Amino acid sequence: MFFTSQGVVLKRVKVSDYDKILTVFTLDAGKISGSVKGSQSPKSKLGPGTHPFIYGEFTFNKGGKLSRITSIDIIRAHYKLRENLEPLALASYFLELVNLVTVENERNVALFHLIIDYLEWVEQTIDPIDLQRLKVSFELKFLYCVGLQPELDQCVNCGGGYDNPKFSVEAGGTVCENCFDLYPGDPRMGHVLPKLMTYLLQADIKDLMAVVIDEVLLKKINYLNNQFLLHHLGRKGFKTMMNF
Numbered sequence: 406m407f408f409t410s411q412g413v414v415l416k417r418v419k420v421s422d423y424d425k426i427l428t429v430f431t432l433d434a435g436k437i438s439g440s441v442k443g444s445q446s447p448k449s450k451l452g453p454g455t456h457p458f459i460y461g462e463f464t465f466n467k468g469g470k471l472s473r474i475t476s477i478d479i480i481r482a483h484y485k486l487r488e489n490l491e492p493l494a495l496a497s498y499f500l501e502l503v504n505l506v507t508v509e510n511e512r513n514v515a516l517f518h519l520i521i522d523y524l525e526w527v528e529q530t531i532d533p534i535d536l537q538r539l540k541v542s543f544e545l546k547f548l549y550c551v552g553l554q555p556e557l558d559q560c561v562n563c564g565g566g567y568d569n570p571k572f573s574v575e576a577g578g579t580v581c582e583n584c585f586d587l588y589p590g591d592p593r594m595g596h597v598l599p600k601l602m603t604y605l606l607q608a609d610i611k612d613l614m615a616v617v618i619d620e621v622l623l624k625k626i627n628y629l630n631n632q633f634l635l636h637h638l639g640r641k642g643f644k645t646m647m648n649f
Contacts, residue, residue, distance in 0.1 A: 406466070406467045406468065407464060407465070407466055407467070407475070408433075408434065408464070408465045408467050408472075409462060409463065409464045409465075410431040410432050410433035410434055410462070410463060411431065411432045411433075411460070411461070411462050411463075411480070411517075412429040412430055412431035412432065412437070412460075412461065412462075412463045413429065413430050413458070413459065413460045413500075413517075413520060413521060413524070414427055414428070414429055414454075414455065414456060414457050414458065414459045415428045415429065415430050415436070415457065415500045415503060415504045416428040416457060416500070416504055417455055417456065417457060420440070423442070423443050424440060424441065424442050424443065425440070425441045425455050426438055426439070426440050426441070426471070427439055427440075427441055427455055427474060428504060429463055429474075430503055430504075430507060430516075430517060430520065431463065431517070432512075432514065432517045433512065434510055434512060435507060435508070435509065435510050435511040435512045435513060436504075436507040436508060436509050436510070436511070437463075437465060437472055437509065437510065438471060438472065438509065439463070439465050439471065439472040439473060439474040440471055440472070440473050440474065441455050441473075441474045442473070450476075451474065451476070451477050453477075453479065453482070454477030454478075454479050455477070456482075457497070457500060458482075458483040458486055458496060458500070458524060459477070459479060459481075459482055459483070460479075460480050460481040460482075460483065460521060460524070461477050461478050461479040461480045461481075462476075462477070462478040462480065463476070463477055464476040464477075481524075481525070483496070483524055483528050485528050485529075486524070486527065486528050489531055491531075491533065491536055492527050492528065492530060492531065492536065495527050495536055495539065495540055496524055496527045496528070498540075498643060499520060499523055499524065499527070499543060499547075500520070501643055501644060502544075502547055502634075502643075503516065503520050503547075505638060505640075506551045506638070513550060513551070515549075515550045516547070516550040516551065519543070519546055519547065519550055522610055523539060523543050523610070526539055526610055526614065527539055534620055534623070535614065537620075537623050537624075537627060538605075538613065538614065538618060538623060539610075539614075540627065540630075541605060541623060541626045541627050541630055542605040542606075542608075542610065542613055544630040544634060545602060545605050545606040545630065546606060548633070548634070548637075549606060553637050553638075554606065555572075555577055555578040555579075555602070555633055556577055556578030556579060557578055557579055557599045557602055557603050557606075558579075558603075559579070559581075560579060560580055560581035560583075560584055561573060561576045561577050561578040561579060561580060562576065562580060562581070562584040562587060562588075563581065563583065563584055565581045565583060565584075566581065567579060567580075567581035567582060567599075568582065568596060569582065569593060569594070569595060569596055570582070570593070570594050570599060571585060571588055571591045571592060571593050571594065572591060572592060572593075572594045572598075572629055573588045573591045574591070574629070574632045574633050574636050574637075575636060576588065577637075579594065579599055594629075597622065598622065598625060598626065598629075601618070601622055601626065602626055602629075605626070
């Protein structure tokens with residue numbers, strides 16, 4: 406059975422001198438693993454489309470245990486990502502996160518459009534502060550897409566409001582002043598960070614890249630995001646984590 410969908414290459418594994426297995430996150434069927442025969446051959450028409458970050462239209466022959474990729478029409482190659490180390494590392498980190506949380510044949514349209522949009526922006530960005538802004542906003546939107554977003558609107562313990570909350574990674578979000586004693590080791594956020602994190606989560610990427618955001622606040626959110634992701638994804642680290 407043949408199946409065609411837009412997709413982005415998350416990962417590739419070389420299995421022989423000429424053959425590869427690609428992990429492709431597709432719009433219509435979620436993550437699919439597919440073999441590509443003869444892609445290393447200079448005459449292969451599929452070879453250019455077998456690299457991570459490739460966004461294109463993929464045709465799969467879904468027969469047997471492993472699908473076979475029979476055609477790849479490249480929409481955007483993202484070759485420019487490979488010209489600078491920091492954008493390349495950040496984009497690789499995004500792919501790693503998506504690969505970690507997705508399962509075969511489970512569709513997530515919002516996450517698909519998120520990774521496509523952010524690869525486009527990272528490819529155009531060199532400034533370290535702008536890259537950090539892309540990182541923290543992607544992480545918050547990513548968590549929302551997979552149902553793991555932190556609670557920022559109310560206390561995770563009692564549901565009440567707050568003025569100067571703490572942030573509990575383990576509990577999953579903001580903690581009001583009345584519940585501080587239950588979370589003695591967690592840091593206070595102040596009143597600005599929850600609002601800024603909510604903005605980064607909800608704002609269109611074009612809008613958030615146009616506003617000025619204090620670098621110190623970005624670094625604080627970066628730290629909270631890192632701890633939150635590690636805890637809720639059950640990781641000790643990420644292979645592609647950047648030192649922003």
